[in-house]
Amino acid sequence: MEKTSKSALFLPAKLERLRALGGCTAGGSRVCAWVAALRASSPTRINSMATVPETEEQNSGILRRPSALQNFERIISASKGKQFVMFLDYDGTLSPIVEDPDRAFMSREMREALRDVATYFPTAIVSGRSRDKVYNFVRLDELYYAGSHGMDIKGPSNRRKYNRGNQSVFFQAASEFLPMIDEVYEALLNKTSSIPGAKVENNKFCLSVHFRCVDEQRWAALAEQVRLVLSAYPELKVTQGRKVLEIHPTIEWNKGKALEFLLESLGYAYSNEVFPVYIGDDRSDEEAFKVLRERGQGVGILVSRVAKETNATYSLKDPSEARVKEFLQHLVVEWKKSLMQGQ
Numbered sequence: 607m608e609k610t611s612k613s614a615l616f617l618p619a620k621l622e623r624l625r626a627l628g629g630c631t632a633g634g635s636r637v638c639a640w641v642a643a644l645r646a647s648s649p650t651r652i653n654s655m656a657t658v659p660e661t662e663e664q665n666s667g668i669l670r671r672p673s674a675l676q677n678f679e680r681i682i683s684a685s686k687g688k689q690f691v692m693f694l695d696y697d698g699t700l701s702p703i704v705e706d707p708d709r710a711f712m713s714r715e716m717r718e719a720l721r722d723v724a725t726y727f728p729t730a731i732v733s734g735r736s737r738d739k740v741y742n743f744v745r746l747d748e749l750y751y752a753g754s755h756g757m758d759i760k761g762p763s764n765r766r767k768y769n770r771g772n773q774s775v776f777f778q779a780a781s782e783f784l785p786m787i788d789e790v791y792e793a794l795l796n797k798t799s800s801i802p803g804a805k806v807e808n809n810k811f812c813l814s815v816h817f818r819c820v821d822e823q824r825w826a827a828l829a830e831q832v833r834l835v836l837s838a839y840p841e842l843k844v845t846q847g848r849k850v851l852e853i854h855p856t857i858e859w860n861k862g863k864a865l866e867f868l869l870e871s872l873g874y875a876y877s878n879e880v881f882p883v884y885i886g887d888d889r890s891d892e893e894a895f896k897v898l899r900e901r902g903q904g905v906g907i908l909v910s911r912v913a914k915e916t917n918a919t920y921s922l923k924d925p926s927e928a929r930v931k932e933f934l935q936h937l938v939v940e941w942k943k944s945l946m947q948g949q
């Protein structure tokens with residue numbers, strides 16, 4: 607009698623699991639891996655309006671980082687005598703995650719908190735969005751903006767208070783990729799137009815393919831279109847965000863490099879007098895957390911409802927907006943207090 611191997615016995619169950627992963631039965635392991643990562647990236651949608659909160663159990667075994675709010679005093683005492691520099695991600699950190707990326711507005715209160723922070727500390731937004739788009743949401747001229755995952759950086763035009771080099775800050779890491787990104791954008795628009803809910807966003811030096819409003823059974827089909835289009839562009843790579851595939855040039859540049867670039871522009875490249883704080887919710891923010899960890903400077907703060915593997919030191923729990931705003935407000939109050947005590 608022919609012997610059935612152990613792996614063959616498991617095959618139907620394995621296929622069933624793959625099917626459950628967004629209709630992932632074709633397209634190879636790359637597409638299935640993307641779909642699996644997308645499923646894990648954000649709360650599951652049960653209808654067009656509601657989300658199911660993820661639970662701690664989903665990530666059992668991973669310990670949540672201590673709360674940045676509960677450890678506020680500790681952060682302040684570590685920063686004594688140093689210059690705070692604030693770095694903030696946009697989506698999911700300063701604005702809530704919503705279904706339509708064009709409507710991810712920041713609240714008036716958050717804008718106020720951000721404006722206050724930027725009055726006292728150099729402050730940068732580091733986002734996957736294009737620089738123009740993120741500026742249009744935030745609309746504060748006194749900030750530094752690093753769009754396209756840090757590949758497009760511009761400092762404030764109207765103020766050089768913190769810029770010790772006193773030069774205006776402007777840097778684009780991937781200009782030569784612009785025509786290619788535009789070409790791939792058109793191809794993706796064309797190839798994904800028949801998939802209901804699919805959205806392709808042009809973020810200038812990178813692209814986002816949104817899965818949030820696509821039926822999960824069609825996720826593999828959408829991911830397969832991305833794979834097919836990109837097979838002609840080995841110069842581009844794909845990373846996963848919150849129900850989004852992000853397409854970037856394969857260059858050694860990311861949010862961590864942008865953080866280093868900005869610290870250098872501010873005159874803090876090799877300084878011990880600086881205390882950078884980076885707050886973000888996404889995989890792409892991990893590069894920046896890692897840089898802080900390696901420099902042994904400042905703190906990375908992960909915004910997340912659940913415990914996750916992270917290079918951040920602290921965390922802020924959802925609702926992200928409320929917690930991030932509270933943290934920024936605390937910082938300003940504490941700073942004003944220290945100024946008064948110093949007088």
Ligand SMILES: O=P(O)(O)OC[C@H]1O[C@H](O[C@H]2O[C@H](CO)[C@@H](O)[C@H](O)[C@H]2O)[C@H](O)[C@@H](O)[C@@H]1O
Nearest residue numbers: 696697703704705707710733734814818848850
């Ligand atoms: O680096 P970020 O500022 O966090 O940008 C990352 C991506 O954010 C946006 O997508 C995410 O937020 C959308 C609005 O809430 C949501 O609909 C989407 O599902 C999320 O992935 C943005 O639209 C992308 O282009 C960015 O890459």
